[in-house]
Amino acid sequence: MAEEKLPIWTKERVKASLPKRGSDSHKGTYGTGLLLAGSDDMPGAALIAGYGAMRSGIGKLVIGTSESAVPLIVPVLPEATYWRDGLEKAARGDVEEHYRAIAIGPGLLPSETTELAVRRVLQEECPVVLDAGALSKRLYPDRKAPIIVTPHPGEFSRITGLSIQEVQTRRASLAKEWAVKLGVTIVLKGNETVIAFPDGECWRNQTGNGALAKGGTGDTLTGMLLGMLCCHENPKEAVLNAVHLHGACADAWISTRSAHTLLAHELSHWLPEVWKDYEE
Template sequence: MQVVSGEEMKQIDKYAMKELGMQEEMLMENAGRAAALKIMERYDDSWKTAVLIGKGNNGGDGFVIARTLKDKGWDVTVFVMPLKDQDYGAADYHKLFYERCGYSYHPWDEHQLIHGGFELIIDSMLGTGVTGELRSPYLEAAKLLNEGKAEVASVDIPSGVPSGEELVPETAVRADYTVTLHAPKQSAMLFPARSYYGDIDIVDIGMPARASWEIDTKCMLWGEKECRESLPERKENAHKGSNGKGLLAGGSYSMPGAPALAAEACLRTGAGLLTTALPASILPITAGHVPETTFLALPEKNGAISEDIYGATLPLEPFDAAAAGPGAGREAGTKALTKRLIKEADMPLILDADALYHLPELKQDIKNRKYPLILTPHPGEMAKLAEVSAAEVNKHRFSLSRSFAKEMNCYLILKGPHTIITTPEGFQYVNLSGNEALARGGTGDILTGILLGFVLQSSNVQEACCNAVYIHGRLADSLKEQQSSRSAVTSDFIRQLPLVFQSLLASS
């Protein structure tokens, strides 16, 4: 399923109508009926309900919803936001149809809304085309909905909330529930806008698939279905070499646990063989936690990898994929390691954590690289890579990710709520798993290990990236079902890997 901005949704609508000949009135009917059916599934038909209708397409949807609910016997009062003599544009057809069915409506009345005893208010005032601060009477209506006790269900998008990366205005409707039409909007995947939506259901409105693929950009959701369908197959006659030979480099005296977490996660994801390269002084510590990996002792300086990283100390030929960064620190040796891997590792390469720190100085080396490069920054690391503030990263997660990945010809995994995976061509995938339990040190190291494990077993780098991120989030979801997200420790996530894989395979 696609994720779209308001402008992209407009392109889809236009193509369906202008090029394919679909009637706009039919689209509104489909949208309104689909939304009404979802509302009827969620709420009791005995609830006293108000529908707030604005101008334009969202208003047209509102007339269809109100008509459908009334046809089913619901007690519905309709308030029309603009006055009767104002232009409703394409919604006029359904406004007239609603009237011909014998149903009436009222002009917007704050007093009647406040004292009407409504248990459910359906917000069908404004849609995806609205940006900036709300104006009267929508501003007053949004304030009343936010301050009142009635349940608020929004149609497509809460009124006032932008559809894309624009700022949320000072006042916008805070819905308890949103029925989104055709495809989720970008803002539903971004904070703080996401907090205005409440629970979300996405409904099919009969939009032709052809229209959806005519938009300029492509962004898709990635969830359980996509993961199950693309998990790498484990063949009956497989041997350890056929499931990949991986190299994991990192660690320092102050962070010996980071490579241990990454290594165990990689092996539990199914990698056949793994070599963990780290400073010699911490090898006994890490080896005690992950006896299944072989080790390569690297030259060190002050407990960190030294700059003497040359062929004999770190041979690259035996490996099918490599990852670097967990626990490495930001010393000069990490820069030397990262530069050598970028220039000489003729295989997929994953860079995370401290391996990302020096990348702004290595951009030309990145651009010259011929083999897949995967970067996994959190917003702070992304800010350094893109040379902007972390606030700017969080404001423009979609557009900034796309432009950076295309410019640097890399796969970019921008971590955070609804992690975004972007390919070098600019295609994007939004992850649907995960929760606040991941907000603790070391979970990024686990993602690096899972990602290396998937890259070793798959010929499709995009699928490997998306599945690693999805599985990583599922670990948190599984853990939250068993205990408080507050009390979990990072190693608990690795213990969930067998359970998550078993669950996915059982449901396939």
């Protein structure tokens, strides 16, 4: 059976739905986001995702990461605030501040601590993004705020128990089926990323290219999702716009540079110029 032809989230749709930054606004207008990311062996993931969030409209960013990672990240991202060993503290239930949105997973490994932290943040009444080490086979609680999971095909295979080959053959229909089944938004990454919502709505993204086939680009996307969930009123539009602009940054890169040479954090550095083009 042929795959369903999905509608495309176009540049025109992004332009129509990007938020305006009011002249009388302040950092509280755009909310505080929590990023639980990075570890002793993968401290860079917290930085890469943090860059993505800070460039994507967030008012204030709190990065919960391993104590050893903090002095490495602060010199290059001093605008964030830091919650030392935030994953372990979240796993113990110590999430006290009110957050506009939370993301967890970049640079983390699946573990009991990670799972406990996921369960704790899902108790918060805000959108939650799950990526990388926070992705596992589980059931999700019924909650008003959205849950966004961002698997690549291998991770989607782990979540569903399906083979990677089957996933790649039926990307659209499977993303849609499992989004409804689990009650989550699924961003199934890859060539023409599929974005499926739990109400059955499903879109295809056409930005992006082979430059994204490199470690860390998914961490940037997680950060961008976090930032855009904080500054958008409509969480669906936040997710769709983050995916589109993430790919558009890669497209801007290859307009003057080789696709082989992109570094993940450079997507965030291109975002100001790319985003501005969508405001004109």
